[in-house]
Amino acid sequence: MSGTHADVPTLVSTPLPGPVPSDEYDRCPVTDVIRRVGDKWTLLVLVLLGRRAHRYNELHREIDGISQRMLTRTLRALEDDLLVCREVFPTVPPSVEYSLTPLGRSLLEPLSALADWAVENETEIAAARHRPTLETKNAR
């Protein structure tokens, strides 16, 4: 914060000569991470697992409205990226526990910074959305 529009670290300061090549952009690690976390459930799952390890149905109960299908897919995707860890205990009936990996926990830090920004500027954003659709004449 501090300065009104201080220099932003990397990202903005690094130069780019020509246009951004499309295929290079598709593989950009930054966009990649944001898009992966930007789906409907991933963030919430990460946050819940950041509090403590959960079993499958614990998550299913705590996340109101998620379908089994999406919970499974979300967990699998996170597991594939080594952000969450899946442990099967051979009890009967079997129980599966999900927890954050160190990598997953480290991701929660910058995510939390973003969350703080969102909360701080929540009212400003909300106010913007409720503007009278910008007159002119028809529906914009």
Next chain:
Amino acid sequence: MSGTHADVPTLVSTPLPGPVPSDEYDRCPVTDVIRRVGDKWTLLVLVLLGRRAHRYNELHREIDGISQRMLTRTLRALEDDLLVCREVFPTVPPSVEYSLTPLGRSLLEPLSALADWAVENETEIAAARHRPTLETKNAR
């Protein structure tokens, strides 16, 4: 960073009693912001505008592969959230200049933190993706 898995600020530390209500979650400012930035082009547009103001076709040339439709939609959405500012100059032919609002610039800071994380852990993530699909027996 520092500690391997230090406590993460807000987000994780605030308690939640019961399951997360679905409609409340839909309006969660944090998820809202992440999803808004998590589409295909928004982040790149924000970064480019973070460097300097751009005209419409400047952006179109710099962002290889974006369609006019999506560039316009992306800019409109950002404008609606007061993250970018649109100025029309009554020249002939008309020219339009886009720039970040103070709010938009402030968003770039937490976003940049996330970007740094992505770059730092790029290799680890990439390595995870290339695992031999996790044996067991069938195709998982």
Next chain:
DNA sequence: CCGGATCCCATACGATACTG
């Protein structure tokens, strides 16, 4: 130069039913 309107596809997501 800066878009809007239209069509069309791929994917995200939800609902439901079934299984080891």
Next chain:
DNA sequence: CAGTATCGTATGGGATCCGG
């Protein structure tokens, strides 16, 4: 308990053409 399979719908996004 912890999933998989199948379906249908909603949305994101590209291509193309049209207009002030």
